[in-house]
Amino acid sequence: MQKPRWKTVGGALLRVTAVWAVSTLTMLALAGILPDFRLQAADGDSATRIAVTAASGAGVFGVLSALVWPLLVRALLLMPALVLGLLVFVLNGSMLLVAISLIPDGRGAVEPETAVVVAAVMSAASSATSTFLTVRDDGAYRRRLARLADRERRVSGKDGGRERPPGTVFLQLDGVGHAVLRDALRPRDNRAPVMETVSAWVGGTHTVTPWRTDWSSQTGASQLGILHGSNEDVPAFRWYEKKSGEVMVSNRPTSAAVLQRRAAARAGHEGLLTVDGASRGNLFTGGADELALVLSVAARRSKRNRSRSGYFAYFSDPANATRTAASFVAEVVRELCQSTRAKLRRETPRVGRGGLYPFIRAFATVVERDVVVAAVSGDVLAGRTAIYADLVAYDEVAHHSGPRSRDAQQVLARLDRSIALIAKVAERAPRDYRIVLLSDHGQSPGDTFAGAYGLTLEHLVRAGCGLPVPKAVGRTASGAEAREAARAALHRPEKDEEGPEKDDDGPQGARPVVLASGNLGLISFPDVPGRMSREAIERRHPALLRTLANHPGVGFLLVRSETEGAVVLGANGAEHHLDTHRVIKESPLALFGPGAADAVRRTAHFRNTPDIMVNSAYDAATGEVHAFEEQIGSHGGLGGEQGHPFLLWPVRLSAPVAAGEQLVGAERVHTVLRCWLREADGPEVPEERIPGERVSEGLIPGERIQGEDAPSEPVLPERVLSDGSQGLAKESRVPGPAAVPFPAAAPVLPDKAR
Numbered sequence: 001m002q003k004p005r006w007k008t009v010g011g012a013l014l015r016v017t018a019v020w021a022v023s024t025l026t027m028l029a030l031a032g033i034l035p036d037f038r039l040q041a042a043d044g045d046s047a048t049r050i051a052v053t054a055a056s057g058a059g060v061f062g063v064l065s066a067l068v069w070p071l072l073v074r075a076l077l078l079m080p081a082l083v084l085g086l087l088v089f090v091l092n093g094s095m096l097l098v099a100i101s102l103i104p105d106g107r108g109a110v111e112p113e114t115a116v117v118v119a120a121v122m123s124a125a126s127s128a129t130s131t132f133l134t135v136r137d138d139g140a141y142r143r144r145l146a147r148l149a150d151r152e153r154r155v156s157g158k159d160g161g162r163e164r165p166p167g168t169v170f171l172q173l174d175g176v177g178h179a180v181l182r183d184a185l186r187p188r189d190n191r192a193p194v195m196e197t198v199s200a201w202v203g204g205t206h207t208v209t210p211w212r213t214d215w216s217s218q219t220g221a222s223q224l225g226i227l228h229g230s231n232e233d234v235p236a237f238r239w240y241e242k243k244s245g246e247v248m249v250s251n252r253p254t255s256a257a258v259l260q261r262r263a264a265a266r267a268g269h270e271g272l273l274t275v276d277g278a279s280r281g282n283l284f285t286g287g288a289d290e291l292a293l294v295l296s297v298a299a300r301r302s303k304r305n306r307s308r309s310g311y312f313a314y315f316s317d318p319a320n321a322t323r324t325a326a327s328f329v330a331e332v333v334r335e336l337c338q339s340t341r342a343k344l345r346r347e348t349p350r351v352g353r354g355g356l357y358p359f360i361r362a363f364a365t366v367v368e369r370d371v372v373v374a375a376v377s378g379d380v381l382a383g384r385t386a387i388y389a390d391l392v393a394y395d396e397v398a399h400h401s402g403p404r405s406r407d408a409q410q411v412l413a414r415l416d417r418s419i420a421l422i423a424k425v426a427e428r429a430p431r432d433y434r435i436v437l438l439s440d441h442g443q444s445p446g447d448t449f450a451g452a453y454g455l456t457l458e459h460l461v462r463a464g465c466g467l468p469v470p471k472a473v474g475r476t477a478s479g480a481e482a483r484e485a486a487r488a489a490l491h492r493p494e495k496d497e498e499g500p501e502k503d504d505d506g507p508q509g510a511r512p513v514v515l516a517s518g519n520l521g522l523i524s525f526p527d528v529p530g531r532m533s534r535e536a537i538e539r540r541h542p543a544l545l546r547t548l549a550n551h552p553g554v555g556f557l558l559v560r561s562e563t564e565g566a567v568v569l570g571a572n573g574a575e576h577h578l579d580t581h582r583v584i585k586e587s588p589l590a591l592f593g594p595g596a597a598d599a600v601r602r603t604a605h606f607r608n609t610p611d612i613m614v615n616s617a618y619d620a621a622t623g624e625v626h627a628f629e630e631q632i633g634s635h636g637g638l639g640g641e642q643g644h645p646f647l648l649w650p651v652r653l654s655a656p657v658a659a660g661e662q663l664v665g666a667e668r669v670h671t672v673l674r675c676w677l678r679e680a681d682g683p684e685v686p687e688e689r690i691p692g693e694r695v696s697e698g699l700i701p702g703e704r705i706q707g708e709d710a711p712s713e714p715v716l717p718e719r720v721l722s723d724g725s726q727g728l729a730k731e732s733r734v735p736g737p738a739a740v741p742f743p744a745a746a747p748v749l750p751d752k753a754r
Contacts, residue, residue, distance in 0.1 A: 023058035024051070026122050036114040060099040061122065165680045166432040169376065169422065170388040170673065172282075173415060174219060175395030175635065177442020178210035178646040180403055184412050194409050195416035197423065198437065198648070206437075208648040209656065211663035213441050215599040217643045218517060218636045219283060219395075220250025222440035224259055225666025226673065227279075227286035227388065229267035233606045234259065237517035237636055240524040241608055247515065248608075251283060256296035260284045272673055273386050278379045280389035281372040290384065292375045293368060314374045324370045331362035338407050349447035349632045353400050361400075365393040365411060373418045377425045380433060386677055391415055395443070398633040403443040403641070408633075434680070437648040438669070443633040444519070444640035446624030449616060453553050457521045457614065457628045458514040464547035465512065516628035518636025521614035532611040534559040534567060545569060548614060553626050555639065556588035558604055558613040566604035568597075578604060591620055592638045595664060599638065615639070647672075654679060 028051065031039045039053045100109065173181075184194040185202055193199040202208055213222055218237045225231035238249040248255045263284075264270055271287030273279055278290035285294050314324075339353040372389050379387045394411045401407035419437070426433040450456045459469045515522045525532050525540075537545060537559065549557055549569045557569040565579035570588025577583070578601040589596040592615075603609060616626040618639030625642070627634035635642035647656060647663065656672040657663050663672065 020055070020058060020062060023062060023122050024055045027054045027058050027118070030118050030121060034114050034118070037109075037118055057099050058122070061119070064099055164383065164431045166434055167380070167383065167385045167429075168387070168677060168680065169380065169426070169433055169435045170386075171376075171419060171422070171435065171437050172223070172388070172390040173394060173437060173439050174390055174392040175398055175403075175441060175443050175633075176412070176439045176646070177403070177641040178208075178439075178644045179641050180412075180442065181208070181439070181646050181648075183404075184409070184416075194412050195419075197416050197420040202648070205650055206648050207651050208646055209663065210644045211647055211656075211669060212595055212599075212665070213643045213645060214665050215603045215638060216517070216520070216636065217441040217638070218250065219390075219440050220256075220259065222645070222666045223283050223390070224263050226438075226440070226669050227273070227282065227284050228260060228263035228271045229269065229667060229670045229674075230263045231666050232266055233262065233608045235603050235606050235609050235613070236515070236520050236522055238515050239517075239522050239608055239610060240513045240515060240526065242524065242526060242529060245526065247513075251295060253295050253298040256283050260296045272670060272677070273388055276385040278375070278384050278387045278389075280375045280379070280387065281368055281392065282388060282390045286388055288386075288388070290379065293371060314371045324367060327366045327370070328362045331366050332358045335361050338401070342401075349402075349445075349451055351400055351448065351451075351630045351632055357400065361396055364396040365414070369393050369415075369418060373421060376422055380422065380425050380429045383430045390440075391418065398443050399631045401633070402445055403633040404445065405633075434650045434653065434676075436650070436653075436673070436676070437646075439645035440666075441635045441645050442641040442643065443635050444618075444623060444625045444642040445633055446519075446619075446622075446626055447632065448630060449519075449553050449626040449628050452626055453551075457516065460548065460551060461512055461514050461523055461544070464544035465541045466543070467511065515610075516636075518629060518631065518634040518642070519616035519625040519627050519639060520637030521616075521628045522610040523612040523614065524610040528611070531560055531609065534561045537611065545612070548612070553617050555592070555615045555617045557615075558600055558609075559611070560604070560609075566601060568600060589638075591618060595662075596638055598664075649676070 027039070031037050031050075031054070039050050039057065094115075100115070176184075181195075181198075185199040187193050187199075198206075214225070214231065216222075216231075216234060216236050220237055221231045221234040224234060234250070237251075238247060240247050248258070250256065250259065264287075269287070271277075271285065273286035273288035277286060277288035279285045279288040279292075279294050281293045283295045285291055285296055291297060335353065335358040339358075342350055342353075369391055372391060376387055376389050393415060394408060397411045398405070398408045419435075423435060426435065446452075455463075455469070463469050513522075513524045513526055515524075525537075528536070534545070545557060545559065548554055550571050555570075559567055559569060561567045561577075564577045564582075566577070568576040568578060568588050570576075570586075573584065574586050574588050575582075575584040576587040576589055576597065578597060587597070589600065603613070614628075615637045616628065616639065618625050623640040625634060625637070625639040627636075647669065649656070653676050656669075663669065
């Protein structure tokens with residue numbers, strides 16, 4: 001039964017009065033504590049007069065926060081979002097100075113630096129009070145949901161009179177492997193699990209299963225396949241394209257836009273989130289219209305680029321902005337303390353954690369997390385049908401601290417609290433929601449290649465080519481996903497990756513381009529058009545392949561033979577001819593577990609596969625690999641937990657694979673997620689597209705893709721099955737790896753003699 005209007009208005013007035021009273025008491029307490037903040041005349045005032053002065057100041061500050069703050073944030077959205085977050089304290093303090101100056105008779109006075117502290121504390125106190133009262137008032141909460149639902153109906157034109165089918169929230173925990181998740185859900189030493197919320201779900205409302213990535217076990221390939229249905233021609237995190245002479249990097253905005261366009265052309269649709277979808281914190285849009293912190297559109301400055309709206313929605317509340325800014329500073333201090341502790345304890349392996357890394361970590365674990373969680377909560381309250389969000393905090397910290405480190409475990413605990421918050425919001429949503437958790441890859445521990453052997457992969461390649469090798473070991477920048485997101489937030493220009501350079505001592509005047517993607521290395525000879533064959537490499541550099549294959553830090557190489565096709569080379573003459581299935585001595589891939597040959601074979605036939613691909617050695621007993629970047633927790637190739645992420649879904653959904661099968665490849669995960677959306681009568685990708693038609697966001701409908709971006713073969717549309725359901729027409733492209741049985745944990749095989 002609806003409350004009388006007078007009760008509704010009265011309740012609102014009571015909440016405003018309560019918040020005002022708390023703000024007044026907070027201001028009085030701070031005036032008594034801080035020496036540079038006073039609320040009385042120089043010769044003193046009565047207690048009543050001081051209370052009236054505090055109430056006046058708190059009231060003016062509250063009005064300014066409600067009316068002026070949103071206008072300031074909207075005006076400042078043109079500046080970098082990260083800078084805006086850091087300016088929160090100054091802006092909030094400035095409003096308090098204005099409020100104090102408006103107190104009659106000049107009784108209020110505060111120093112500018114003190115005003116920052118007072119404003120921050122008052123914002124936090126008033127926000128906490130308002131939130132507490134609103135949550136306890138179910139009527140107020142329902143009215144807020146009703147307003148959001150009305151707005152959604154006006155925007156989308158949906159009929160609010162009928163019961164809507166359940167929506168779906170996909171939360172990607174970036175870099176969290178299946179084994180790490182399993183450990184985080186298990187109680188230890190009579191203590192609660194690291195992830196208490198998720199632990200309570202598993203075995204009850206949800207179930208979890210591992211899946212296996214493609215050879216390129218990194219966010220660019222996995223998320224592109226999951227959101228857009230195709231990750232073909234994405235051999236690694238970064239690679240050199242001979243045709244254009246450019247280095248493609250998955251977390252670079254311009255590269256991400258190109259990859260999204262190519263995937264849409266090959267798949268024949270815009271993505272998983274094409275109808276009433278929202279994409280938050282991802283590399284790609286997934287075809288969604290509602291975007292926030294999406295890298296593939298970060299370089300655009302158009303009306304269709306709504307990434308900035310995510311920042312506005314969050315920072316328009318001064319309490320949110322203050323809390324995030326304070327947490328940002330606390331996270332920087334936490335990282336400095338943790339890295340110092342690691343140095344003092346002489347922990348190994350260890351990588352450098354100085355420079356800008358503490359700020360990049362704080363951006364990933366605080367700013368990006370808070371904005372994404374707030375955006376997802378807003379999507380849920382607005383009743384959107386499909387929401388996909390990426391939380392990158394764990395991946396960033398695990399790269400530098402290790403996937404099972406104490407630092408990483410703390411991040412998992414905080415992510416669990418974020419998941420719990422979203423679940424609580426979903427309970428109040430205008431429609432039922434199914435929450436699906438998944439990861440895009442895991443991480444494998446191990447010392448860096450340079451740390452273990454004293455030289456980088458580039459140095460080893462130069463030695464094999466007979467080129468001079470520098471004595472000093474250079475550092476390879478980390479390819480963590482959060483770095484380019486932070487650069488985009490700062491409006492910094494994209495950082496150029498190392499491409500071909502003229503080198504006087506190099507053969508034919510050009511040196512090879514050597515790139516790293518975790519424990520996967522890519523070697524290209526830019527002066528040779530097309531993919532260079534094994535025979536041509538051996539004629540030009542007779543010692544190179546043998547030098548690489550026999551190095552103890554290298555697991556195997558992939559090359560193309562003019563007569564045998566795709567060939568994997570190992571130590572001591574071991575070979576695996578992938579196209580003919582011929583094995584010489586023993587397969588270098590045997591150590592890497594079932595499905596390795598299928599994964600490498602698929603990548604071997606990509607158009608963008610480099611002349612030589614190098615996968616680091618893998619210790620099956622310890623699960624360790626050697627990253628060619630500055631990472632002690634890495635992913636990108638084969639070996640260990642990096643290739644075994646997880647999928648956690650509500651039990652009411654259909655099983656992703658049949659009993660005894662394994663879920664293999666990001667493209668197949670896309671099919672599973674799309675099937676779950678279909679089960680709820682949710683969004684679906686368009687049934688039919690003209691092959692070669694531009695379909696990704698921001699492109700002209702009907703415009704054909706020509707040349708480099710055109711699909712290599714026609715992509716057949718979906719067909720309607722005899723029972724009325726939709727299914728995929730059989731594709732003529734090279735199929736992904738076949739499904740094979742998957743054990744509960746990553747396979748551990750005995751060591752092979754090298």
